[in-house]
Amino acid sequence: MINHRLHSNDNRKVEFSTDTMKKIRELILHYPEGRQKSALLPVLHIAQEELGGFLSVDVMDYVAELLAIQPIEVYEVATFYSMFNLDRVGKFTIDVCQTGPCAICGGEDIMDYLKKKLNIDIGETTADGLFTLHGVECLGACGSAPVLQVNTEFHEFLTPEKIDVLLDDLRELSKGNNDSKSRWVEKFF
Amino acid sequence: MGRKILLEKAGIPGIREFSIYRSNGGYESVVKALKSMTPAEVSQEVTLSGLRGRGGAGFPTGLKWSFLDRKRISPRYLVCNADESEPGTFKDRYLMEFLPHLLIEGLIISSYALGVNTCYIYVRGEFKYIIGILQTAINETYQNGFLGNKILGTAYNLDIFVHPGAGAYICGEETALLESLEGKRGNPRIKPPFPAYKGLYGCPTVVNNVETLATVGPIIEMGGTEYAAIGKGKSTGTKLISACGNINHPGVYEIDLGLPVEDFIYSEEYCGGIKNGKRLKAVVPGGSSVPILPAELILRSAGGRQRLMTYESLAEGGFDSGSMLGSGGFIVYDEDACIVRNTWNFTRFYHHESCGQCSPCREGTGWMEKVLYRLEHGNGKMSDIDLLVSIAGKIEGTTICPLGDAAAWPVSSAIRHFRWEFEYHVEHPEVVGVINHGALTRSQEPSIQYR
Numbered sequence: 001m002i003n004h005r006l007h008s009n010d011n012r013k014v015e016f017s018t019d020t021m022k023k024i025r026e027l028i029l030h031y032p033e034g035r036q037k038s039a040l041l042p043v044l045h046i047a048q049e050e051l052g053g054f055l056s057v058d059v060m061d062y063v064a065e066l067l068a069i070q071p072i073e074v075y076e077v078a079t080f081y082s083m084f085n086l087d088r089v090g091k092f093t094i095d096v097c098q099t100g101p102c103a104i105c106g107g108e109d110i111m112d113y114l115k116k117k118l119n120i121d122i123g124e125t126t127a128d129g130l131f132t133l134h135g136v137e138c139l140g141a142c143g144s145a146p147v148l149q150v151n152t153e154f155h156e157f158l159t160p161e162k163i164d165v166l167l168d169d170l171r172e173l174s175k176g177n178n179d180s181k182s183r184w185v186e187k188f189f
Numbered sequence: 190m191g192r193k194i195l196l197e198k199a200g201i202p203g204i205r206e207f208s209i210y211r212s213n214g215g216y217e218s219v220v221k222a223l224k225s226m227t228p229a230e231v232s233q234e235v236t237l238s239g240l241r242g243r244g245g246a247g248f249p250t251g252l253k254w255s256f257l258d259r260k261r262i263s264p265r266y267l268v269c270n271a272d273e274s275e276p277g278t279f280k281d282r283y284l285m286e287f288l289p290h291l292l293i294e295g296l297i298i299s300s301y302a303l304g305v306n307t308c309y310i311y312v313r314g315e316f317k318y319i320i321g322i323l324q325t326a327i328n329e330t331y332q333n334g335f336l337g338n339k340i341l342g343t344a345y346n347l348d349i350f351v352h353p354g355a356g357a358y359i360c361g362e363e364t365a366l367l368e369s370l371e372g373k374r375g376n377p378r379i380k381p382p383f384p385a386y387k388g389l390y391g392c393p394t395v396v397n398n399v400e401t402l403a404t405v406g407p408i409i410e411m412g413g414t415e416y417a418a419i420g421k422g423k424s425t426g427t428k429l430i431s432a433c434g435n436i437n438h439p440g441v442y443e444i445d446l447g448l449p450v451e452d453f454i455y456s457e458e459y460c461g462g463i464k465n466g467k468r469l470k471a472v473v474p475g476g477s478s479v480p481i482l483p484a485e486l487i488l489r490s491a492g493g494r495q496r497l498m499t500y501e502s503l504a505e506g507g508f509d510s511g512s513m514l515g516s517g518g519f520i521v522y523d524e525d526a527c528i529v530r531n532t533w534n535f536t537r538f539y540h541h542e543s544c545g546q547c548s549p550c551r552e553g554t555g556w557m558e559k560v561l562y563r564l565e566h567g568n569g570k571m572s573d574i575d576l577l578v579s580i581a582g583k584i585e586g587t588t589i590c591p592l593g594d595a596a597a598w599p600v601s602s603a604i605r606h607f608r609w610e611f612e613y614h615v616e617h618p619e620v621v622g623v624i625n626h627g628a629l630t631r632s633q634e635p636s637i638q639y640r
Contacts, residue, residue, distance in 0.1 A: 081355035
C-alpha cells in the first residue's frame with residue numbers, strides 16, 4: 001500500500017529560474033482565464049525535474065503560490081499521481097513495468113535481477129545516491145516487453161546483459177557534469 | 190499485405206516533418222473540409238463512415254458528436270484522449286510517435302465539425318518524448334497556417350495544446366481525464382451530465398481517442414460511404430491492433446475489421462504464431478479489462494463459427510463464451526503462462542489504479558488481490574475460488590466508472606474458463622513458483638513490427 005509522508009526541503013531555497021518562470025507564464029496561457037489551476041500537472045513535472053527530483057512540502061507550497069491555489073489542492077494532486085515522487089530519489093529513477101504483458105515476457109526476472117544487482121528493494125535508493133528502483137504499472141510499450149524507464153526514457157526488450165550495459169552507462173554518465181534529466185521541457189514550449 | 194488507411198504514409202522517411210507530410214498528400218482533407226464543406230457536412234461523413242470509438246467502448250463517433258450541446262452560447266472543447274494505459278495497448282503511442290501530423294489533421298477537421306476553437310491533447314505523463322514530438326509538429330503546423338487564426342484564409346480559428354498527465358490509468362476514463370485536465374485528482378464524475386453538456390470547465394466537450402480522431406482525416410478524404418464499405422457489418426473500416434505477449438512478431442498492425450482471429454495469430458504478416466514453437470493457451474483480445482478466452486474459444490465461438498476481428502464476432506456468446514474487441518490490445522499467452530498468476534497481476538494493477546471513490550472498487554480490488562496472492566503463493570483454499578467470483582460480482586455494475594467492471598471481468602472470466610487451474614493451485618501448493626510463468630527465454634533477436 002502507498003504510505004504518503006511529506007518531506008520538507010531542508011531549508012534550501014525553492015525558486016524557479018527566470019527562464020523557467022517565463023515558460024510557466026506561457027504555459028498558464030494555454031488555459032482560459034481563471035483556470036490557471038489546469039497548469040498544475042505540467043508545473044509539478046517541471047518542479048520535480050528542476051527542484052530536486054521530488055516534491056517536498058516547500059516545493060508544493062511554492063507551486064500553490066505561483067498558481068494562486070491552496071497548498072492542499074497541490075498535495076491532493078501530488079499524492080494521487082504515481083509519477084510524482086514524494087520521497088527523495090536517486091539521480092536515476094528506474095521504473096520497471098510489472099504488469100501482465102511484461103510479466104509474461106520476463107519482466108519478473110528483470111525486476112529480480114535489478115534488485116540483486118543494485119542490492120536494494122523496490123522503493124529504495126542505492127547508498128551512492130545514484131539509483132532508485134520503482135515497480136510501476138503498464139508503461140504502454142507491451143510490444144517491446146520487458147521494458148523499464150530511466151527518468152522517463154524508455155529501454156526495451158530487456159535482458160540481464162542489457163541491464164548490465166545500461167547500469168554501466170548510467171554510472172559513466174553520472175561522472176560527467178552534464179544534466180542527466182530528460183530535456184522534454186525544452187521541447188514542450 | 191492488407192489495406193492501409195492510417196498507416197499508409199508511415200514508411201515514408203522524415204514523415205514527421207510538416208513539409209514531407211504535406212508533399213505526400215497530407216492536410217488535403219483539411220483543405221477539402223474547411224474550403225468546400227460545412228461543419229454539418231463533415232459530421233455527416235463521419236456518421237456515414239460508421240466509425241466507432243477506438244479507445245475501447247466502440248461507441249459510434251458520429252452519434253457521440255451529435256450529442257454535443259450546440260445551442261448554448263459558451264466555449265466548446267475537443268479533448269484528445271492520449272492517456273493510453275490499458276495493459277496490452279500501445280497503438281496510440283505508435284501513431285503519435287510516427288505520424289503526429291495525421292492526428293493533428295484529424296483534430297483540425299473534427300474541431301471544425303464541432304465548432305471548437307480550443308483543443309487539448311491529454312498525453313499520459315510517461316510518454317514525455319511523445320509530448321516533444323507532438324509539440325514540434327504543432328509548432329510547424331502553426332507556422333504553415335493550418336493552425337491559429339484564420340486558418341487557410343477562412344474565418345475559422347483553432348488552437349491545439351498538449352497537456353501531460355502524470356501516471357494514472359483512471360485518467361483514460363473521459364470524465365476523470367477532464368478532472369485531471371482541470372488540475373485535480375482523476376476522480377471520474379457521475380454521469381449524467383455527460384461531457385457533451387457539461388465537460389471541461391462545465392462547457393460542452395467531446396472526448397475522443399487518438400486513433401478515432403486520426404481516422405477522421407482519411408474519412409473526409411475518401412468519403413464516409415467508401416470507408417463504411419471496408420470491414421464487416423457494423424464494424425466498419427480498419428483498426429490498429431497492438432499485439433504482444435508470447436508471439437513471434439509483436440507489433441502494431443492495421444487490419445481490415447473482419448480478419449479471422451486465426452489468421453491474425455498465425456500468419457507471418459501479423460503475429461507469426463506462438464513463440465518458441467509453443468502452443469496457444471489463451472488470448473486477451475482487447476486490453477487487460479476484457480474477458481480472457483481459452484484457445485478454443487478465441488479461434489471459434491461456442492456456436493462453432495469462425496471468430497473474426499470485429500466488435501460483434503469477438504463478443505459472440507456474451508460473457509459466457511465471448512469477449513470484446515476493446516482497445517485492440519491483443520495479449521497472447523502460450524502454454525507456459527500461469528493464468529492464476531496473470532489474474533493476480535492484473536488485479537494488483539486495478540487495485541493500484543483504483544481512484545478510491547467507490548467502495549466496491551476500492552475495497553473489492555484490494556480483497557481480490559489478497560485472495561489471488563494467497564492462491565498463487567500456495568496458501569489458497571477451495572472456497573477462495575467462489576469467494577473471488579462473489580467479490581467480482583459485487584464490484585461489477587456498482588461503481589461510478591467502468592474501472593470496477595474492468596477489474597471484475599478478468600477475474601470472473603479467468604475462473605469461468607480456467608477453474609481447474611485455480612483448483613490445481615489449491616491442491617498442489619508445492620508446484621507454486623515451479624510453473625514457468627514468463628521466464629526470460631528468447632529464441633531470436635527481438636524486434637517490433639509496425640505495418
